[in-house]
Amino acid sequence: MDATNSQEFEVACTPWIDQGVKHIIVDLTALEYVSSMGLRYFVNVGKRLNDGGGTLRLCGVNGIVKQLFQITRLTNVFPMHDTVEAALASV
Amino acid sequence: MRELSVTAEWNSLEPATQFLRSAAVAAGLPEPLQNYVDLILEELFVNITRYAYPDGQAGKVDIQYSVPRPGLLEIEIADQGKYYNPLELESPNLDLALDDRPVGGLGIFLVKQYTESIDYRRDDGWNRVNFRVSAESLLSAT
Incomplete structure (x- = not known):
């Protein structure tokens, strides 16, 4: 996820949030890079x-991605x- | 010393990244550490594309690197935009709860974490950010 494509994540989540979904779980196992x-x-x-009283939950965070979150x-x-x-x- | 000059726009990030990947390979940085060079470049480059030049003005970004010794890269990223010293930005408060966190503000913090040294100077209309990245400093930071 870099400067050229990160917005796609929010674009993908927005319809769910607008529908009232409270919790979103994102599997980041295959994510190799984040800025x-x-x-x-x-x-x-x-x-x-x-x-909305919900949470964003992350799983499978590893490598440089895990390090940046830490x-x-x-x-x-x-x-x-x-x-x-x-x-x-x-949940 | 090798040099690349690109236009300050999003599409230039990819060739700039490839250029510094070749630098990281020339310096013998192990592949997992090369991602950190990508990260530092992206953070500085994005700031230039967003803030340096007035809308519609196709300014340029010059990138230079040298390899003083194996495992060490010296890099300069320069633009002719308005004065902007990224090192003057306040450090983010990382202890805030999610609701209180600003959405951005982490980029230069990350750059500082992964550079061995970094400095800025304004030089005859150029913003010049020079930094060193070494295998040793990256390994100790990661």
């Missing part, structure tokens, strides 16, 4: 879900799970 632009859209989507302490604001199943069980 601050990508983090920006995670924060934006997370805020919108929070406003160093920016976004691990403290998004529930993080090892697997989709674990995320589903937590």
